[in-house]
Structures are given as structure tokens and as C-alpha cells.
Amino acid sequence: MDLLNKTLNNINQLCDAAMAKARERQDQLTKPAGSLGILEEISIKLAGITGKVISDVDKKAVVVMAGDHGVVDEGVSAFPREVTPQMVANFVNGGAAINVLSRHVGADVIVVDVGVAVPIDDASVVSRKVKSGTANFAKEQAMTREEAVKAIEVGIEVANELIDNGANLLATGDMGIGNTTSSSAILLALTGRPVDGLVGIGTGIGNGDLDHKRKVITDAISFHNPDRNDPIDVVAKVGGLEIAALGGLVLGAAARRVPVVIDGFISGAGALIAGCLSPLSKDYMIASHVSVEPGHRAILDELGLKPMLYMDMRLGEGTGAVLAMGMVEAATKVIKEMATFAEAGVSEKEG
Amino acid sequence: MDLLNKTLNNINQLCDAAMAKARERQDQLTKPAGSLGILEEISIKLAGITGKVISDVDKKAVVVMAGDHGVVDEGVSAFPREVTPQMVANFVNGGAAINVLSRHVGADVIVVDVGVAVPIDDASVVSRKVKSGTANFAKEQAMTREEAVKAIEVGIEVANELIDNGANLLATGDMGIGNTTSSSAILLALTGRPVDGLVGIGTGIGNGDLDHKRKVITDAISFHNPDRNDPIDVVAKVGGLEIAALGGLVLGAAARRVPVVIDGFISGAGALIAGCLSPLSKDYMIASHVSVEPGHRAILDELGLKPMLYMDMRLGEGTGAVLAMGMVEAATKVIKEMATFAEAGVSEKEG
Numbered sequence: 001m002d003l004l005n006k007t008l009n010n011i012n013q014l015c016d017a018a019m020a021k022a023r024e025r026q027d028q029l030t031k032p033a034g035s036l037g038i039l040e041e042i043s044i045k046l047a048g049i050t051g052k053v054i055s056d057v058d059k060k061a062v063v064v065m066a067g068d069h070g071v072v073d074e075g076v077s078a079f080p081r082e083v084t085p086q087m088v089a090n091f092v093n094g095g096a097a098i099n100v101l102s103r104h105v106g107a108d109v110i111v112v113d114v115g116v117a118v119p120i121d122d123a124s125v126v127s128r129k130v131k132s133g134t135a136n137f138a139k140e141q142a143m144t145r146e147e148a149v150k151a152i153e154v155g156i157e158v159a160n161e162l163i164d165n166g167a168n169l170l171a172t173g174d175m176g177i178g179n180t181t182s183s184s185a186i187l188l189a190l191t192g193r194p195v196d197g198l199v200g201i202g203t204g205i206g207n208g209d210l211d212h213k214r215k216v217i218t219d220a221i222s223f224h225n226p227d228r229n230d231p232i233d234v235v236a237k238v239g240g241l242e243i244a245a246l247g248g249l250v251l252g253a254a255a256r257r258v259p260v261v262i263d264g265f266i267s268g269a270g271a272l273i274a275g276c277l278s279p280l281s282k283d284y285m286i287a288s289h290v291s292v293e294p295g296h297r298a299i300l301d302e303l304g305l306k307p308m309l310y311m312d313m314r315l316g317e318g319t320g321a322v323l324a325m326g327m328v329e330a331a332t333k334v335i336k337e338m339a340t341f342a343e344a345g346v347s348e349k350e351g
Numbered sequence: 352m353d354l355l356n357k358t359l360n361n362i363n364q365l366c367d368a369a370m371a372k373a374r375e376r377q378d379q380l381t382k383p384a385g386s387l388g389i390l391e392e393i394s395i396k397l398a399g400i401t402g403k404v405i406s407d408v409d410k411k412a413v414v415v416m417a418g419d420h421g422v423v424d425e426g427v428s429a430f431p432r433e434v435t436p437q438m439v440a441n442f443v444n445g446g447a448a449i450n451v452l453s454r455h456v457g458a459d460v461i462v463v464d465v466g467v468a469v470p471i472d473d474a475s476v477v478s479r480k481v482k483s484g485t486a487n488f489a490k491e492q493a494m495t496r497e498e499a500v501k502a503i504e505v506g507i508e509v510a511n512e513l514i515d516n517g518a519n520l521l522a523t524g525d526m527g528i529g530n531t532t533s534s535s536a537i538l539l540a541l542t543g544r545p546v547d548g549l550v551g552i553g554t555g556i557g558n559g560d561l562d563h564k565r566k567v568i569t570d571a572i573s574f575h576n577p578d579r580n581d582p583i584d585v586v587a588k589v590g591g592l593e594i595a596a597l598g599g600l601v602l603g604a605a606a607r608r609v610p611v612v613i614d615g616f617i618s619g620a621g622a623l624i625a626g627c628l629s630p631l632s633k634d635y636m637i638a639s640h641v642s643v644e645p646g647h648r649a650i651l652d653e654l655g656l657k658p659m660l661y662m663d664m665r666l667g668e669g670t671g672a673v674l675a676m677g678m679v680e681a682a683t684k685v686i687k688e689m690a691t692f693a694e695a696g697v698s699e700k701e702g
Contacts, residue, residue: 032429032554032555032666035664035666038661041663083698086696086697087381090690095695096690096695103688104681204386308660309661311387312389313389314386315383330451330452337451344437345440346434346438349429350430
């Protein structure tokens with residue numbers, strides 16, 4: 001709890017002076033003011049985060065937090081639980097989508113075992129198991145309050161280690177069969193939103209199973225009655241270990257003034273936990289894509305984030321976030337490399 | 352006219368067999384089927400275009416067609432006409448947004464003078480001037496029918512030359528003060544859509560000027576009464592030289608079975624001309640972003656294209672298209688590099 005509290009205390013406001021300077025520079029570059037849209041906004045946000053008009057984002061790392069979910073026993077997922085460790089092995093071997101897309105944008109892939117149900121014996125996986133999968137929250141709390149805090153602190157620690165090693169742009173990713181069920185429960189519990197339209201097919205369950213999944217979630221919330229104003233309580237009762245760790249990763253990045261790109265629905269649930277624990281942390285988040293998973297849009301709205309990629313993706317792992325990392329890097333190159341009107345001898349707007 | 356007709360005759364359907372094979376491979380990769388959304392769709396479309404399950408898109412080139420517009424005399428633009436050649440110089444010197452973003456994705460920038468009003472003396476610019484800017488279409492035809500065909504054929508020739516030199520992914524870009532006015536006129540003339548919501552601020556005119564711009568466009572269409580079923584007539588009467596050339600570039604790429612990424616509103620107007628001349632050419636187009644310019648959405652609808660980037664951009668030059676080229680390359684890497692369920696030993700979906 002000390003690390004969590006210390007981290008929350010270290011999250012501060014963006015630097016207005018650097019943002020103003022970045023905005024001023026954008027308006028001098030050879031283009032109509034504002035015409036690069038989100039690329040300009042990102043460069044200004046980065047200035048606020050780093051305190052520099054031109055931010056470096058060349059050391060990129062996506063963190064794939066992995067964990068299992070006891071609620072899979074209720075038949076809420078299209079894929080069996082053993083896929084979690086199988087995909088962890090796939091990440092290590094470089095054959096998963098996140099590996100391919102991370103190579104494409106030049107990001108390192110860090111795989112962390114926060115709570116896979118079976119032992120993971122692989123030196124390439126960061127071993128921080130808090131618990132061998134959550135308990136089935138249809139019947140009991142997913143984890144204890146202490147485990148929830150510990151999982152969040154795993155994320156903070158991983159952020160600190162990566163930043164100590166030079167990372168200047170982080171992204172969130174996830175692997176955990178059953179984790180759309182937990183993410184939906186977190187969203188509903190933290191916001192009090194009605195369930196309609198906020199539960200999706202995850203990896204691909206059918207329509208009948210979707211009704212069942214929705215009932216499992218709403219029953220669990222009625223049963224546990226998590227305290228909306230206490231994110232730790234929500235995580236402990238209906239959360240996931242990897243989702244909590246993603247929340248911690250976001251908090252850790254924010255406390256160190258490093259931007260963090262948020263992937264889809266699961267990462268969004270982690271970011272929502274972070275945003276509830278520290279509203280200031282939202283300023284350090286960069287939205288990436290809009291997932292097909294319907295609750296994702298609600299999470300983005302709650303966080304006040306605007307996505308840039310509409311790719312109809314719903315894979316997780318951080319796949320949308322690393323694609324957006326390419327856009328963030330493009331944004332830094334624009335403010336760094338473009339000529340000004342004066343330098344290029346281009347006439348400015350009339351009147 | 353021979354080159355145009357020959358090119359139109361050489362545009363054929365996509366290869367269904369290659370698309371089926373690409374779809375089959377996508378379903379074997381270690382992810383829920385369809386979960387990479389547009390990345391999967393692009394890989395399947397590329398297979399249909401190239402006839403190969405795994406397409407190469409490593410030789411990327413964005414073509415910035417430059418031309419001037421006589422209708423600028425009516426006060427429809429926020430920037431003066433001299434900005435067209437000034438920006439051409441900026442492109443050559445590598446200081447414009449398109450240079451920065453093209454370097455980011457590894458694309459060559461080809462600048463073509465199709466119709467800049469003043470002489471361009473620079474060996475780095477491809478010199479194919481059809482006319483020194485269009486006539487003011489508020490008062491007379493923008494160009495003759497022969498000039499319209501010639502401008503389209505410039506685009507075909509440039510596509511052929513780039514493809515002969517190894518390019519396997521093209522993108523469209525534009526530079527021409529006043530060209531949102533011409534693009535709006537082309538859109539209205541080719542589709543018969545009402546003017547409401549289809550004319551925007553371009554580089555940044557004010558609200559009062561927007562009403563004037565709208566009136567200039569609708570008056571010109573009433574005056575010239577272009578034949579909706581004759582795209583060449585539309586181009587000649589209210590078109591732009593660079594916009595016509597962009598249409599030709601798309602047709603040239605399609606005839607050679609090379610995919611072409613379409614930028615924003617101006618490029619969209621060029622693509623619309625291509626799509627009207629050859630409906631089959633639409634299958635070779637890949638949409639990139641949605642421009643702030645309001646008519647762009649209508650053009651995408653007309654072409655049946657789905658954009659992937661929502662960046663609030665409105666710069667043109669090909670800036671949105673080159674960012675999307677990075678996504679197209681990511682799509683080819685996914686189908687090429689990802690492990691299958693069998694290779695990775697990952698369990699497939701249950702039931």
C-alpha cells in the first residue's frame with residue numbers, strides 16, 4: 001500500500017508552459033493551423049507530460065499483463081482457460097499479433113505473469129504472480145483487498161523498471177481468457193451505468209451465451225455490491241489480476257511523467273481503475289483505437305479520451321495501442337522536423 | 352485518349368481465389384477469427400489485387416499532384432495562390448508534413464507539377480504541366496475537354512513509371528490553393544447531391560466566406576450544367592488539373608493491379624472521378640482517414656470505402672494516406688509473420 005500511495009501522491013498536473021510553447025510552435029509550421037488534428041494535440045499533450053516542446057518517444061515498450069479468471073467456470077468465454085499460458089508462450093516465441101505489430105513500430109514486448117493459473121517457467125516472462133488466477137466471482141470475491149493492491153503495485157513496479165531502463169513511451173496490453181467479463185463488471189461497478197450495450201462477445205461467444213454472460217456479471221455485482229467510490233473494493237470483488245496491474249502501470253507511468261498509450265476494452269478497464277484512483281492520471285493517457293467490444297466506448301467517455309484508430313479490432317494484447325504508438329511517434333516528428341513558414345519562405349494565411 | 356481508354360480496358364476484377372486463400376489463412380492465425388478487423392480485410396483485399404496471399408508493400412510512394420485554380424480569384428481560399436509553388440519548394444526541401452510523415456513510414460515523395468500557375472524550375476519536381484492553372488470556373492470552363500483527358504493521362508503515366516521502377520503501394524496527395532472549392536464542385540456535379548454540408552472551410556476561411564464559397568460553387572454548376580454521366584465533362588468544367596491527375600493515378604494503379612491508398616477530400620474527388628470512369632477501380636482503392644472537410648465522408652460513401660484513421664486532419668498533401676500506408680504494411684506483416692494455432696500449439700475456439 002505504501003508504493004501505491006506514494007505513486008498516487010507523485011502524480012501531478014501537466015506543464016502548462018511547455019504546452020503553450022508546443023502550441024505556438026505548431027502554429028508556425030507550414031500547414032494551416034490545426035490541420036494535423038490529433039497529431040498536433042498529441043504533440044501538445046506530450047509537451048505537458050514531459051515538460052519539453054519536443055518529446056522523445058523512441059524507446060517504446062508494450063506491457064502485456066497476463067492473468068486467469070475463475071469466472072471462466074461459468075462458461076463465459078469462447079476459448080478454454082489453457083489458452084492463457086499457451087498465448088504467453090506464443091508471445092515469448094514472437095508469433096502473436098502483438099509481436100508482429102510491435103516489431104512493425106519498434107516497440108519491445110514485455111510479458112508479465114501477474115496471475116496465470118498454471119506455473120509459467122520461462123525466463124523471458126517477468127514473473128510477478130500475485131495469485132494463480134482469480135477466484136470465480138460468481139461465487140466469491142475474485143481476490144482479497146491485499147491481493148488487489150499487490151496486483152496494482154506490480155504494474156507500478158514494472159512501469160518504474162522500464163522507465164529506469166530508458167523507456168519513454170509505454171503501452172498497455174493484456175492476455176487472460178475471461179477478462180472481458182471482468183472488465184465489464186469493473187465498468188458497471190465503477191460507473192453505475194446500466195448493463196445494456198456494455199457487455200460484448202469477447203473472443204467470440206454466441207448470442208445465447210451473451211445473455212448468460214450478462215446475467216453472470218449483473219448477478220455478481222448484486223451479490224458483492226462493490227463500493228463504487230472505492231476502486232480497490234471493485235477490483236477485489238469482480239476484478240482481474242492483470243487488469244489491476246494495468247491500472248498500476250498507468251499510475252506508475254503518470255507518476256514518472258511518461259505517456260502511456262491505452263489499448264482496448266481490458267486496458268481501458270485498467271485505465272479506468274487508474275483514473276478513479278487518480279483523476280490526474282487521465283492526462284497521461286493517450287487513447288488508441290475503438291474496440292468492437294461495446295463497453296470500450298463507454299470507458300473512453302468516462303476517461304474523456306478520444307481514440308484515433310477505427311480498425312474494428314477486438315483482440316487485445318496491446319495490438320491497437322502499438323499501432324497508435326506509431327502515430328504518437330509521427331506526432332513528435334511533425335513538431336520536430338517540419339519547417340516553419342519563415343524557414344520555408346511560405347506565405348501565411350491572409351486577413 | 353488512347354492511353355485513358357487502354358487503361359480503363361485493363362482494369363479487371365479482384366482475384367477471388369487468392370482472397371479465399373488469404374481469408375483461410377487469417378482464420379488459422381493465433382487470434383479469434385476476425386479480431387484484427389480492418390487489418391484482416393486489407394490483407395484479403397491485397398490478395399485480391401495482387402493475386403498472392405502475401406503481398407509485398409515495401410516499395411511505397413506517395414504522389415503529390417500540384418496545380419492552381421483560377422477560381423481563387425473569387426476569394427474562396429484563406430491562403431494566397433503563391434502558396435502552391437512555395438509549398439512545392441517546401442516538398443522538395445523535405446520540410447512539409449508529407450515529407451516528415453513519409454519518412455516515418457518509409458515512403459518516397461514524388462511531386463508532380465500538373466498545373467502550377469507559375470514556372471517550376473526544379474529538377475526534383477516531375478514536370479508534366481498541362482496548363483498554367485485552371486481558368487476561373489466562375490466565369491468559364493476550368494479547362495478544355497482535351498486538357499482534362501491529358502491531366503488524367505499524366506496520372507496514369509506517373510503510376511506506370513513508378514510501378515515500372517518497383518513501387519508496389521501507391522498513395523495520393525495534392526497541393527493546390529483553391530482545390531477544396533473544385534473538389535466540392537466535382538462531388539456535387541458527379542453525384543447530384545445537395546450542397547448542404549458538403550462545402551467546408553478548406554485551409555481555414557471564416558463563416559461568412561463559407562457562404563460565399565458555397566454560392567460560387569452552386570452558381571458554377573448551374574452555369575456550366577456539367578453532365579453527371581460524363582466525368583470528363585465534369586472535370587473540364589469545374590475540375591482541377593491535379594485532381595484529374597489523381598484520378599488518373601488511381602486508374603493507372605488499378606490497371607497494373609497495384610493498391611492505392613486514398614488521402615482526404617481532394618484525393619477523394621480524384622478517386623471519385625476514377626470510380627465513375629471505371630467502377631472496378633474502386634476495388635483497388637484503400638481508404639485512409641476521414642477528413643474534417645465535410646464532403647469527404649460523402650465521397651467515401653459514394654466509393655463504398657471505409658476509413659480507418661479518425662485524426663481530425665484536413666491538410667491534404669497525402670498526409671493521411673501515408674499514415675494509413677503504415678497500417679497497410681502492418682496488415683501484410685500480420686498475415687505473413689503471425690503463427691498459426693497449429694504452429695504455436697494454441698487451442699482453438701470451443702464448440
